[in-house]
Amino acid sequence: DDLASDRAALLAFRAAVFRDNHRWNTSDPSPCAWDGVTCSDNRVTELRLPGADLFGQIPHGTLGNLTALTAVSLRYNLLYGTLQQDFAALVNLRLLHLQNNRFSGEIPPPIFALRQLVRLNLGGNLFHGVIPQDFNKLTNLYALLLDRNRLSGEIPDLRYPNLFLFNVSFNHLNGSIPSSLRGIPASSFIGNSLCGGPLAACPGDNSNLVAPALSPLGYTHISNKSGGKKKLSAGEISGFSIGAAVGFLILLLLLTVLCFRARKEGEAKPKEVRKLQPEAEMALRGRRDTPDKKTELPSVASSPLPVSGGANGVGRKLVFTGKVQRIYDLQDLLRASAEVLGKGTSGTTYKAMLEMGMVVAVKRLRDVSLSEKEFRERMDAIGAMDHPNLVALQAYYYSKDEKLLVYEVVPNGSLSSLLHGKHSFPSISCLAKCQRDGTDGSSSSSSFVVGNKVSGREPLDWETRLEIALRSARGIEFIHLKGSGFSHGNIKSSNIILTKTYDACVSDFGLSSLGSVPMPDQRSVGYRAPEVTDVRKVSQKADVYSFGVLLMELLTAKSPTQTPHSDDSVDLPTWVQSVAAVNWRTEVFDVELLRDEKAEEAMMQLMQLAVDCAALVPNHRPSMSEVVARIEEIP
Numbered sequence: 050d051d052l053a054s055d056r057a058a059l060l061a062f063r064a065a066v067f068r069d070n071h072r073w074n075t076s077d078p079s080p081c082a083w084d085g086v087t088c089s090d091n092r093v094t095e096l097r098l099p100g101a102d103l104f105g106q107i108p109h110g111t112l113g114n115l116t117a118l119t120a121v122s123l124r125y126n127l128l129y130g131t132l133q134q135d136f137a138a139l140v141n142l143r144l145l146h147l148q149n150n151r152f153s154g155e156i157p158p159p160i161f162a163l164r165q166l167v168r169l170n171l172g173g174n175l176f177h178g179v180i181p182q183d184f185n186k187l188t189n190l191y192a193l194l195l196d197r198n199r200l201s202g203e204i205p206d207l208r209y210p211n212l213f214l215f216n217v218s219f220n221h222l223n224g225s226i227p228s229s230l231r232g233i234p235a236s237s238f239i240g241n242s243l244c245g246g247p248l249a250a251c252p253g254d255n256s257n258l259v260a261p262a263l264s265p266l267g268y269t270h271i272s273n274k275s276g277g278k279k280k281l282s283a284g285e286i287s288g289f290s291i292g293a294a295v296g297f298l299i300l301l302l303l304l305t306v307l308c309f310r311a312r313k314e315g316e317a318k319p320k321e322v323r324k325l326q327p328e329a330e331m332a333l334r335g336r337r338d339t340p341d342k343k344t345e346l347p348s349v350a351s352s353p354l355p356v357s358g359g360a361n362g363v364g365r366k367l368v369f370t371g372k373v374q375r376i377y378d379l380q381d382l383l384r385a386s387a388e389v390l391g392k393g394t395s396g397t398t399y400k401a402m403l404e405m406g407m408v409v410a411v412k413r414l415r416d417v418s419l420s421e422k423e424f425r426e427r428m429d430a431i432g433a434m435d436h437p438n439l440v441a442l443q444a445y446y447y448s449k450d451e452k453l454l455v456y457e458v459v460p461n462g463s464l465s466s467l468l469h470g471k472h473s474f475p476s477i478s479c480l481a482k483c484q485r486d487g488t489d490g491s492s493s494s495s496s497f498v499v500g501n502k503v504s505g506r507e508p509l510d511w512e513t514r515l516e517i518a519l520r521s522a523r524g525i526e527f528i529h530l531k532g533s534g535f536s537h538g539n540i541k542s543s544n545i546i547l548t549k550t551y552d553a554c555v556s557d558f559g560l561s562s563l564g565s566v567p568m569p570d571q572r573s574v575g576y577r578a579p580e581v582t583d584v585r586k587v588s589q590k591a592d593v594y595s596f597g598v599l600l601m602e603l604l605t606a607k608s609p610t611q612t613p614h615s616d617d618s619v620d621l622p623t624w625v626q627s628v629a630a631v632n633w634r635t636e637v638f639d640v641e642l643l644r645d646e647k648a649e650e651a652m653m654q655l656m657q658l659a660v661d662c663a664a665l666v667p668n669h670r671p672s673m674s675e676v677v678a679r680i681e682e683i684p
């Protein structure tokens with residue numbers, strides 16, 4: 050299908066570049082001929098080759114006809130020369146990252162034809178000449194980075210409604226910073242002979258604004274939105290610390306009991322492999338023999354899953370969504386053997402092995418209060434969401450008594466099990482104890498810290514974590530860009546599922562508002578934005594908060610899950626900020642990350658973003674597009 054061929058084409062293109070450590074220099078044949086991916090191939094939508102050891106000039110005709118490209122990232126290579134005129138044909142391009150190469154000459158005019166651009170990074174090259182007024186043609190820009198070049202002259206009056214990242218530091222610029230850019234931090238202008246705005250006043254000018262203060266974590270980022278972030282005072286921070294310490298002591302007791310109980314449960318629960326057939330058959334026949342007990346996991350015995358009575362499902366079919374071909378049908382699902390992957394807020398998920406050899410994930414929904422029409426509309430909309438970082442809904446089944454969703458299976462488990470081990474849901478309330486006795490607070494024995502070693506879980510280095518953060522953010526951004534009414538509603542680490550190569554895919558979007566009553570789920574609480582009182586009323590800003598918590602989880606390897614039945618446990622954002630005030634490095638980050646000293650600054654940048662996302666006031670949180678951009682800027 051189209052999607053498969055699109056991705057195959059892109060992969061082939063990438064494989065061609067990497068094959069035999071292929072070097073892109075001018076004497077090579079044009080990459081257009083490689084592996085059958087032709088110059089005019091309009092299926093490739095993204096070309097991302099950061100640090101791919103490419104050098105030389107980009108030959109004319111190499112990229113210009115790949116007109117479906119929306120993103121080109123060639124950062125950290127050794128490309129030189131300029132961008133050829135054919136670049137102007139990439140009219141769909143939204144992201145262009147060429148930083149840290151050896152491009153030279155004046156800012157290439159073809160760039161100003163790329164009117165869809167939202168992020169442009171030309172930093173760390175050898176561009177010279179003035180910053181052209183033509184930049185004002187790129188009205189959609191919200192990130193413009195020209196730092197570390199040889200640009201000279203004055204900064205023109207640049208007016209962008211959405212700009213939040215701007216940097217011209219370390220060039221040869223002079224003169225006064227235009228009023229339109231005066232809210233931007235001084236660090237974005239240093240290394241020039243500039244004055245005004247956040248820098249020292251120009252001679253005879255008294256109208257300077259005060260430069261923004263450093264954020265609690267020591268980093269700044271640009272926001273032209275009104276209302277700055279609230280900074281914690283020293284008193285507030287020490288208050289947090291004392292509160293956290295008292296909280297820890299109380300929670301320590303609870304945790305010991307919980308850890309003990311959870312370990313016992315973990316030992317007692319056997320793996321379940323069974324046929325899907327009984328319950329699905331019953332759904333088809335409309336049997337009504339057992340009361341609804343769907344909130345319990347099915348037992349290992351071969352008794353059918355209890356299905357509430359109701360309408361007859363005979364004749365109803367699987368409805369395939371999006372671009373997915375009808376390659377199996379309900380009968381195939383009925384014959385499949387299934388294994389329980391887990392039980393969540395909206396239902397139980399099974400991995401179903403079809404007889405034809407295909408494996409799918411089947412989610413059996415409970416408590417759907419939407420009408421059939423509403424349900425179908427919702428599923429059709431979810432099925433139409435087509436992005437490499439979203440778990441694709443392949444098909445759904447609707448009858449009065451049974452609602453099934455069939456997803457592609459993402460094979461490498463969830464981020465939650467990767468960070469915390471399969472059955473462990475450690476509470477941050479365990480942290481005080483854990484850091485003392487050398488465990489990470491996991492309620493299972495699957496993950497623990499001894500000295501500086503983490504054992505019992507997959508190693509997860511900094512690069513992989515950053516990549517997971519970026520790809521998850523892109524998946525969520527895609528949902529948000531569908532419109533202001535679109536949000537995920539349940540972002541947490543068990544809903545980030547990984548492929549064998551650790552590509553992150555976001556699952557379960559759009560399911561939080563299917564039921565008539567909000568589902569209490571302790572595992573979602575730690576991610577929920579403070580303003581959310583009804584989980585069915587989701588918002589994009591609440592998603593951003595949850596994503597901030599997820600980033601903190603990724604960096605600390607602490608679960609945001611609060612201790613059940615405890616009202617005074619400390620949430621992860623509060624803990625991070627309070628402990629950060631005392632000792633950042635050693636107390637906050639996962640010990641596994643601390644081994645990578647080179648990445649420390651980058652880790653701090655990601656943590657700063659996490660803190661910004663978890664701002665208490667929704668309007669102070671960045672948009673997901675800003676989040677993606679800021680992660681992409683992290684070296």
Ligand SMILES: Nc1ncnc2c1ncn2[C@@H]1O[C@H](COP(=O)(O)OP(=O)(O)OP(=O)(O)O)[C@@H](O)[C@H]1O
Pocket residue numbers: 390391392393394395396397398410412440456457458459460462463539543544545546556557570573
């Ligand atoms: N398509 C899939 N491929 C592989 N694993 C999946 C897939 N969908 C879900 N899972 C895994 O199955 C388990 C149960 O998922 P499920 O969505 O039912 O619950 P949850 O994510 O824990 O909670 P919630 O329902 O609130 O999202 C989770 O560990 C999840 O990572």
